[in-house]
Amino acid sequence: MPRYYTDEHEWIDVEDDIATVGITDYAQGQLGDIVFVELPEVGAMIEQGKDAAVVESVKAASDVYAPITGEVTETNSALEDDPSLVNSAPEDGGWFFKMTIADAGELDKLMDEDGYKAFVESL
Amino acid sequence: MSDHDTDDTLEDLPLEALPLDPWHRARGARMVPFAGYEMPIQYEGIVAEHTWTRESAGLFDVSHMGQLVLSGEGLDAAVEAVLPIDLSTLKPGAQRYSLLLDEDGGVLDDLMVSRLADGSLYLVVNGATKWDDIGTLREALPDDITLNHLDEHALLALQGPKAVDALARHVPDAAALTFMKFGQFTLAGHPVQIARAGYTGEDGFEISLPAEAAAEIADLLCAEPEVKPIGLGARDSLRLEAGLPLYGHDLSPETSPIEAGLIFGINKRRRTEGGFPGADRINREIAEGTGRKWVGLRIEGRLPAREGAEVFVGSDKVGIVTSGGFSPTLGAPIAMAYVAAAHAATGTALEVEVRGKRLAATVSPTPFVPHRYHRGN
Numbered sequence: 001m002p003r004y005y006t007d008e009h010e011w012i013d014v015e016d017d018i019a020t021v022g023i024t025d026y027a028q029g030q031l032g033d034i035v036f037v038e039l040p041e042v043g044a045m046i047e048q049g050k051d052a053a054v055v056e057s058v059k060a061a062s063d064v065y066a067p068i069t070g071e072v073t074e075t076n077s078a079l080e081d082d083p084s085l086v087n088s089a090p091e092d093g094g095w096f097f098k099m100t101i102a103d104a105g106e107l108d109k110l111m112d113e114d115g116y117k118a119f120v121e122s123l
Numbered sequence: 124m125s126d127h128d129t130d131d132t133l134e135d136l137p138l139e140a141l142p143l144d145p146w147h148r149a150r151g152a153r154m155v156p157f158a159g160y161e162m163p164i165q166y167e168g169i170v171a172e173h174t175w176t177r178e179s180a181g182l183f184d185v186s187h188m189g190q191l192v193l194s195g196e197g198l199d200a201a202v203e204a205v206l207p208i209d210l211s212t213l214k215p216g217a218q219r220y221s222l223l224l225d226e227d228g229g230v231l232d233d234l235m236v237s238r239l240a241d242g243s244l245y246l247v248v249n250g251a252t253k254w255d256d257i258g259t260l261r262e263a264l265p266d267d268i269t270l271n272h273l274d275e276h277a278l279l280a281l282q283g284p285k286a287v288d289a290l291a292r293h294v295p296d297a298a299a300l301t302f303m304k305f306g307q308f309t310l311a312g313h314p315v316q317i318a319r320a321g322y323t324g325e326d327g328f329e330i331s332l333p334a335e336a337a338a339e340i341a342d343l344l345c346a347e348p349e350v351k352p353i354g355l356g357a358r359d360s361l362r363l364e365a366g367l368p369l370y371g372h373d374l375s376p377e378t379s380p381i382e383a384g385l386i387f388g389i390n391k392r393r394r395t396e397g398g399f400p401g402a403d404r405i406n407r408e409i410a411e412g413t414g415r416k417w418v419g420l421r422i423e424g425r426l427p428a429r430e431g432a433e434v435f436v437g438s439d440k441v442g443i444v445t446s447g448g449f450s451p452t453l454g455a456p457i458a459m460a461y462v463a464a465a466h467a468a469t470g471t472a473l474e475v476e477v478r479g480k481r482l483a484a485t486v487s488p489t490p491f492v493p494h495r496y497h498r499g500n
Contacts, residue, residue: 032168036425036449058170058448058449060429
């Protein structure tokens with residue numbers, strides 16, 4: 001299952017025609033203790049680069065942008081009860097939402113794991 | 124990702140480094156621009172640092188704040204013309220909260236005023252406002268009054284229930300201070316001034332010391348098992364739980380101290396006598412009340428309401444949040460807001476709007492977390 005990364009610190013796992021989206025371990029470390037995650041509605045159309053979710057840490061609210069364009073098919077209800085999953089398991093149990101892939105070409109412009117690693121090291 | 128909130132950057136000026144800048148970086152602090160300086164926002168994480176301060180002791184670098192000494196002939200009368208303080212009752216070794224007001228009674232800054240042994244006054248003012256404060260004071264005070272900016276001093280706050288244990292190993296006599304008292308001491312061979320005060324609601328101390336001794340003393344205190352360095356992030360969540368206002372957010376030239384519930388900052392003799400900037404408005408508001416009041420809000424659910432969120436009763440906008448966040452101690456969002464006096468009573472049900480959603484909120488007594496100052500017997 002290929003995993004892609006954005007320069008906004010999101011990861012995207014692609015399985016068949018569905019993408020699972022979350023934020024990276026680097027991102028959660030930057031945000032600090034997460035106390036609330038506002039997820040999009042199932043059925044919402046989200047557009048690459050536009051607001052998709054909001055992460056509230058103790059300090060501030062931060063936007064999470066849609067990494068690709070598509071329709072939200074499922075959200076991670078576990079985050080309602082335990083938003084700290086984003087801190088403890090950002091690239092696993094702390095996923096945000098699943099979505100369709102309107103344009104597979106958008107994925108080609110994203111980074112792979114090595115590319116993202118190099119990107120983070122350059123920051 | 125992008126932060127909605129912006130920090131208090133003085134955007135036109137290059138950022139300056141504080142004396143402990145390398146010390147923070149060596150301890151893994153994340154540095155952010157604040158009040159014109161690069162300052163540590165956090166080390167290991169805001170919640171861990173917050174909880175550690177509530178349970179043990181935290182060391183905060185607040186060297187961005189302005190430390191001023193006023194002295195000269197006719198000092199008390201000159202300062203009373205500028206601040207609504209009663210200096211006749213401020214004895215050497217005592218510290219008091221005061222306010223710098225404009226002619227309309229708006230708040231230019233809030234500050235601490237202490238009486239030194241020689242009769243002069245030591246002021247601690249906010250970092251983001253210190254240059255304006257110096258200008259305001261210099262303009263308002265007669266030439267006979269000397270204003271000395273202690274810009275080669277650092278300021279460390281040691282806060283928490285175990286702060287006294289850690290400090291007393293190095294300065295045994297400091298343990299005898301009670302809340303809002305201060306004195307001159309020697310710490311690791313350096314002359315320091317220590318006040319039993321702070322901005323967390325906990326017992327603790329603020330230590331003014333020569334900048335060149337700051338790293339040595341910070342190391343010494345952080346070597347105590349009770350003490351860890353704490354960043355600005357936890358300083359903000361701690362003061363919010365303590366119901367303490369933050370200048371530039373909860374207080375500004377657009378707010379009066381009476382609206383903000385800071386009547387104790389207008390000392391009793393001055394309320395009747397007046398003779399300070401804004402006295403007409405302040406005394407009128409004391410007599411007649413204010414149209415709005417600064418209150419605490421407890422918010423249902425987990426979504427924090429932050430500065431700028433609007434407060435509603437039905438379709439009527441009745442107020443605005445000036446500080447808000449998630450309380451690590453309570454595990455729930457809390458906020459401070461100015462609301463119309465008719466809706467300011469404890470227990471009043473209100474709504475706060477965050478990104479188009481209405482959150483249920485209740486006017487709550489403050490502090491949200493009880494103060495634990497050491498007032499002595």
